[in-house]
Amino acid sequence: MNDHLHACSDFVTAMFSRGFVEDGVTRVAVERIHRGEIGEWIRALAWSGLFSNLAVANAARAWRHDPRALLDALLGDADEVTARRYDALWRSVDASTALASATAVNE
Secondary structure (H helix, E strand, O other): OOHHHHHHHHHHHHHHHHHHHHOOOOHHHHHHHHOOOOHHHHHHHHHHOOOOHHHHHHHHHHHHHOHHHHHHHHOOOOOHHHHHHHHHHHHHHHHHHHHHHHHHHHO
């Protein structure tokens, strides 16, 4: 992980993890991140004033390539049970997405 992304991930953990986890384990939140709907997180980084435009762009690119990295940052302060619940939910969304893709290809 490059230094920019590591710093951004640490910031996301520090600033947003508690609120994200306190909102409860929701499929909708995981599905949005899984689909790459990360605009709110990128805007939060940009508006924080803590990162250069390059660092924000690098985080955006990395999270679009691997949305799970954003989820992992959001779960940085989560307890083990919560992290496992999110992991199971992520795998469920992965499976649903794969099934939908396979169904679309076969039609």
